[in-house]
Amino acid sequence: MEKELLYKFFAGTATLEEKECIMRWMEVSPNNKAVFLKERKWYNAVLLNSEPGNVLAAANKKQHWMRSGVMKFLRIAAMIAIAFGLGYFAQDRDDDGPVPMQTIAVPAGQCVNLTLPDGSSIWLNAQTTIQYPVSFNKHERKIKLDGEAYFEVAKDKKRPFIVNTKDCSVEVLGTKFNVDAYSSRDKFETVLMEGSVKVSMHTDPSETVSLKPNNKVYRSNGKLLTQKIDNYERYRWKEGLICFQDEPFRLVMEDFEKFYGLKIVVNNQKVTKYLYTGKFKQTDGIDYALSLLQKNIHFTYQRDRENHVVYIN
The missing domain is CATH 2.60.120.1440 (Jelly Rolls)
Structure with missing residues (x-):
């Protein structure tokens, strides 16, 4: 995995496809996850001691940061995942x-x-x-x-x-x-x-x-x-799971916007009349999530990948 792509992910500027690619890559092996966490610590340390526009360049100069005493920041970064x-x-x-x-x-x-x-x-x-x-x-x-x-x-x-x-x-x-x-x-x-x-x-x-x-x-x-509360599935988001039970379509779409970093425009108002139940991994991606909902009721969707918008028709 290219480090520049990981840094884009940490900064929140990666595309939806890039995010899904990184999440799938992490699940392949424990070694990949260890590499991800290691690079995130470096990114955090640099972020705490760099100008915003120079984070990516500075993050690639690890030896310079080692010599300049970045280890004290790594002890802080080890406790947090993303510090902005x-x-x-x-x-x-x-x-x-x-x-x-x-x-x-x-x-x-x-x-x-x-x-x-x-x-x-x-x-x-x-x-x-x-x-x-x-x-x-x-x-x-x-x-x-x-x-x-x-x-x-x-x-x-x-x-x-x-x-x-x-x-x-x-x-x-x-x-x-x-x-x-x-x-x-x-x-x-x-x-x-x-x-x-x-x-x-x-x-x-x-x-x-x-x-x-x-x-x-x-x-x-x-x-x-x-x-x-009888069911805690809804609160398993920290495990990378998106779970909803008898949820209105609007709330489900709000969760998708939050988890996938895109905007969803609902043109088909018929889908808002129903409640939905489902559970899947966030790494399964937005297409899988929408296909799961399509099993309950008919609708189509289009993706504007350039502007990160999904249209529900």
Whole structure:
């Protein structure tokens, strides 16, 4: 696999066909996956210490980076998969003043796993942005999320872990849960797999829900509502699986846009009247995904490969 193609993938500029080619190549052998991870670490290290326009050129000069002390950045890059910016924002840290904030943005078609300073593990779905401090303060562990993430939070009873989204906050001590809060979709949902969480709305702090395992909380008409969860297939995206059960066509297409980094235009409104169920690997590609749906109801589609648009007819 050409390294320049891998760097295009990391930067989110690879075409859909190139993304599918890379994902298939990774599945061929453990050695390919190891090469992929190694090159991603290099890319991350260079990205943290280069001008945006010079990342590709600098990433190809590995010996120069070794001599210039890039190994200290590799230790950081080993904990993250894609880092698109290192910003500095004010955050209280006892009497020590502002703390640097790490900002990570994931392009469409990719999924990222990272480890936070407290040892918590997070998986970030496509088109997700997260901000967190390079070190948490003595009282709390607070992060900002726009998108979807799965959390395995390290237990620390003295410092609650708080996820702030556009409309709600999720507070935990140590647990496993999934948060779906893309601001572009005006959506908020938290699903609890293990432990306990407390969810509150920013606009109305009295609107608070304490969630038990195998339940989810979601926002609807300014209220927080709960629902029992019997099937976790929908939340296996971090395994590279796209799963949907009795989902409206519109929501399925939104997921395809997110996972494959393209735009889908639905001209055939008949397909929006039905609910769909399916499961497949993301690496199977958009054509396989659409052919799977075609087994349920008749429709055709056309792909504008140059502009990355799919038309459902």
